[in-house]
Amino acid sequence: MPTPPRTSLDAITAAGGAILETRGLAGLTMQAVAQRVGVKAPSLYKHVADRDALVGLVADAAAQDLATHLEGSEGLAGLARALRTWATAHPARFRLVFSGQGSPEVAAAAGAPLLKAARELVGPTHKLSAARLVTAWATGFISMELAGAFQLGGDVNEAFEYGIAQLTAALRAS
Amino acid sequence: MPTPPRTSLDAITAAGGAILETRGLAGLTMQAVAQRVGVKAPSLYKHVADRDALVGLVADAAAQDLATHLEGSEGLAGLARALRTWATAHPARFRLVFSGQGSPEVAAAAGAPLLKAARELVGPTHKLSAARLVTAWATGFISMELAGAFQLGGDVNEAFEYGIAQLTAALRAS
DNA sequence: ACCTGAACACCGTTCAAGT
DNA sequence: ACCTGAACACCGTTCAAGT
Numbered sequence: 017m018p019t020p021p022r023t024s025l026d027a028i029t030a031a032g033g034a035i036l037e038t039r040g041l042a043g044l045t046m047q048a049v050a051q052r053v054g055v056k057a058p059s060l061y062k063h064v065a066d067r068d069a070l071v072g073l074v075a076d077a078a079a080q081d082l083a084t085h086l087e088g089s090e091g092l093a094g095l096a097r098a099l100r101t102w103a104t105a106h107p108a109r110f111r112l113v114f115s116g117q118g119s120p121e122v123a124a125a126a127g128a129p130l131l132k133a134a135r136e137l138v139g140p141t142h143k144l145s146a147a148r149l150v151t152a153w154a155t156g157f158i159s160m161e162l163a164g165a166f167q168l169g170g171d172v173n174e175a176f177e178y179g180i181a182q183l184t185a186a187l188r189a190s
Numbered sequence: 191m192p193t194p195p196r197t198s199l200d201a202i203t204a205a206g207g208a209i210l211e212t213r214g215l216a217g218l219t220m221q222a223v224a225q226r227v228g229v230k231a232p233s234l235y236k237h238v239a240d241r242d243a244l245v246g247l248v249a250d251a252a253a254q255d256l257a258t259h260l261e262g263s264e265g266l267a268g269l270a271r272a273l274r275t276w277a278t279a280h281p282a283r284f285r286l287v288f289s290g291q292g293s294p295e296v297a298a299a300a301g302a303p304l305l306k307a308a309r310e311l312v313g314p315t316h317k318l319s320a321a322r323l324v325t326a327w328a329t330g331f332i333s334m335e336l337a338g339a340f341q342l343g344g345d346v347n348e349a350f351e352y353g354i355a356q357l358t359a360a361l362r363a364s
Numbered sequence: 365a366c367c368t369g370a371a372c373a374c375c376g377t378t379c380a381a382g383t
Numbered sequence: 384a385c386c387t388g389a390a391c392a393c394c395g396t397t398c399a400a401g402t
Binding site: 019045046047057058061066067 | 393394395396397398402
Binding site: 018019020021022055056058059062 | 365366367368369
């Protein structure tokens with residue numbers, strides 16, 4: 017006899033996002049998600065192929081969250097600072113978005129504003145390479161910062177602003 | 191009655207490195223390492239605190255492997271290319287080295303040549319920020335490349351060389 | 365049509381018992 | 384002093400049985 021679903025893909029994705037935030041990627045288990053949506057773990061497989069697929073959904077939701085967060089900002093400097101602010105507030109989400117576990121399309125959509133900013137600074141010939149320069153730097157910098165890789169002291173904020181200034185100048189001059 | 195050790199920290203670390211290479215970080219289990227050194231998993235805890243510590247040792251070994259690989263290269267361009275070559279040949283090692291799971295000292299030692307190259311291009315005032323600009327870009331670029339994040343087509347090699355050229359010019363001009 | 369309990373094959377880790 | 388088997392608490396995943 018058919019019975020109505022007691023949960024949904026949206027509820028599962030939202031629960032996954034909340035658990036990612038509080039317990040990290042390792043804490044994002046099928047059992048934890050199931051408990052949060054009020055169901056037993058095996059039931060999740062009626063909505064999701066496996067854990068990897070669930071993680072992918074959470075990654076896409078995080079990428080969309082990032083995209084809306086970037087909406088208010090403009091220009092290379094503004095976008096880079098907004099990205100860093102968001103990453104600092106949601107480190108697990110940031111790592112997941114840039115780990116390649118989500119769908120490439122959604123990740124590309126989140127990166128579109130930065131691509132546009134690069135295009136406005138540089139000629140059309142190198143716009144893609146310029147966008148890759150900027151995104152690689154920004155995500156690399158923030159990843160290292162979150163990983164605690166800046167061990168040699170100095171002012172990390174200053175280094176970030178230095179990067180913005182150097183890249184802006186370099187792209188303008190090219 | 192005292193018995194001689196049937197394995198060693200070096201053997202365990204080497205086994206971990208080999209498994210990381212072939213089966214990835216998820217395949218780097220206590221059982222897999224134990225089997226490879228000819229012992230049962232619980233015995234590993236006589237040599238290593240827990241799995242995290244073992245992963246840290248493997249990360250440090252990978253960082254030292256990277257350091258020796260970089261020895262032949264000089265200058266920002268040469269070092270960046272050597273880093274990318276090594277990362278492409280050993281993606282799991284690269285990710286582990288820059289994930290912050292190893293000891294900060296060893297990771298810093300591996301990054302020292304790049305820091306030196308930056309220092310030679312830029313004045314002493316901004317040498318640390320310049321080094322962080324270059325390492326953030328290089329590791330970010332390679333991470334994105336390994337994650338398959340460059341979805342928009344175009345020539346990835348060209349984008350890498352473009353980054354080298356822009357950063358070199360920017361640091362020289364400052 | 366969805367949910368559940370039970371089961372399976374795996375983890376990391378602890379610990380008493382062997383040598 | 385090191386190694387082992389057995390055990391514990393967890394994983395992800397499958398599947399027959401319930402409703």
